[in-house]
Amino acid sequence: MTDNRAHHGTATGQVLSIRITVNGHVQDVLIEPYLTLIEFIRDRLGLTGTKKSCDMQVCGACTVLLNGRPVSACTMLAFEARNAALLTIEGVAQGEALHPIQEAFIEHGGLQCGFCTPGMILAAKALLEENPAPTEEEIKHYMRGNLCRCTGYKRILESIMVAARRLTQTHEPGTLET
Amino acid sequence: MLPPFALEEPTSVHEASALLARYGETARLYAGGTELLLAMKEGLLRYERLINIKLIPELAGVALADGALYVGAITTHRRLERSAVVRAHFPTLAEMAAHVANVRVREVGTLAGNLCFAEPHADPGTLLLVYDASVALARQGGTCTLALEQFFVGPFEVALADDEILTAIRVPALPAHTAAAYLKYGLLERPSVGVAVAVTAQFGQVQEVRVAVGCVGPTPRRLRDVEAQLSQKELPEVRARLDAAGALAGSAADAVTDLHGSAQYKAYLVGVLLRRAFERAYQQTMGGDAGDAARGEGKT
Numbered sequence: 391m392t393d394n395r396a397h398h399g400t401a402t403g404q405v406l407s408i409r410i411t412v413n414g415h416v417q418d419v420l421i422e423p424y425l426t427l428i429e430f431i432r433d434r435l436g437l438t439g440t441k442k443s444c445d446m447q448v449c450g451a452c453t454v455l456l457n458g459r460p461v462s463a464c465t466m467l468a469f470e471a472r473n474a475a476l477l478t479i480e481g482v483a484q485g486e487a488l489h490p491i492q493e494a495f496i497e498h499g500g501l502q503c504g505f506c507t508p509g510m511i512l513a514a515k516a517l518l519e520e521n522p523a524p525t526e527e528e529i530k531h532y533m534r535g536n537l538c539r540c541t542g543y544k545r546i547l548e549s550i551m552v553a554a555r556r557l558t559q560t561h562e563p564g565t566l567e568t
Numbered sequence: 569m570l571p572p573f574a575l576e577e578p579t580s581v582h583e584a585s586a587l588l589a590r591y592g593e594t595a596r597l598y599a600g601g602t603e604l605l606l607a608m609k610e611g612l613l614r615y616e617r618l619i620n621i622k623l624i625p626e627l628a629g630v631a632l633a634d635g636a637l638y639v640g641a642i643t644t645h646r647r648l649e650r651s652a653v654v655r656a657h658f659p660t661l662a663e664m665a666a667h668v669a670n671v672r673v674r675e676v677g678t679l680a681g682n683l684c685f686a687e688p689h690a691d692p693g694t695l696l697l698v699y700d701a702s703v704a705l706a707r708q709g710g711t712c713t714l715a716l717e718q719f720f721v722g723p724f725e726v727a728l729a730d731d732e733i734l735t736a737i738r739v740p741a742l743p744a745h746t747a748a749a750y751l752k753y754g755l756l757e758r759p760s761v762g763v764a765v766a767v768t769a770q771f772g773q774v775q776e777v778r779v780a781v782g783c784v785g786p787t788p789r790r791l792r793d794v795e796a797q798l799s800q801k802e803l804p805e806v807r808a809r810l811d812a813a814g815a816l817a818g819s820a821a822d823a824v825t826d827l828h829g830s831a832q833y834k835a836y837l838v839g840v841l842l843r844r845a846f847e848r849a850y851q852q853t854m855g856g857d858a859g860d861a862a863r864g865e866g867k868t
Binding site: 404406422423424425426429445446447448450453459460461462465466467469470513516531532534535536 | 569570571572573574575601602605606609618646666669670671672673675676757
């Protein structure tokens, strides 16, 4: 078991030992307190599906889920994932089987260049777990912090609507994985 | 990349205050980090230590007591937005919280942190002023309460001693037959203009109008001269005075010219939003004795 609190130390030498569940796999890792979550994900774990773009919590490209909640990995400290379940885009599909949200984005053209897509998929996943049958307005409100420069959003909106319908048809409430 | 710093994780307010006293300006309290980490990444702020206050149990929680809402310092915007208690008893506050930045910021950013950082382009302070909100402050020597109006000193500046911690925000319920509304407008990521109004009215008689304006000037502020123009009047007279009151509010708001627009433009928008917010709040007073409304306009 890892410590729940930071070790006291000097500004340069402090290292934190944390336990984190990354896409379903428990890991014990050593990190500096100033390491950001996106540095941890991309540079230490090698999971480059999480994209860095604005670096100021505006664009949503780096959206990942911590215990199911959407956060900007760019402006979150990695130690905040302590004892938490981290979900990145790499953990959304079940093996070769894409998640219904991913399938809907492909079928309905919810992406073009694809740079915003990991963040879009994860934000949509958090939305649909919280609100399985959102209205168009609710989707727009929830997704307004995820920017796309290609699609004009209409097809993203359609993709999420379709995914919502499929998920509510195929899953019993409460059985969605987080 | 963030410059290196150490992390302190106190589990009591007393311990946190002691750390602040010990490390002085080389340390800073940290909760959501949504403002602080951005400034640190830009090199605008630099600290040797961040003091994470999220492990302090006494700073957690949202509760209704003695006719007021108590919001613990580590309460996120998202928690306020989704809290059944807040939605039922302070619907305008919940609605305002639901329109802060984006959902990721709201998931980690705290109301207290927003107030303490005192970035002028923010929503919560303006609305809380018409509720006559206050802040509970604590340090090793004791605790005190300060009206939110006195807490805001200037841009990025609040009335906190070096070793002092904002522990909770107290939001009194609005009086009977009163409703609040908060409207904002902006084209950038942060709001350019925010106007909050609380209207007490019954049978076409407007007893009291509280007005606060934010984003346009150095701090959010109550506009008591404007309030005096609109209070204790029949509804038609209040409506007839709204244009003049809006112009007065625009000049009293102390608008500054910046990337969000010219001072003149912002002053004009204050008047527009004042009129709309008044009507919105007034309509709510007709529908019950404790309703309210907040809505974002434009992109923000």
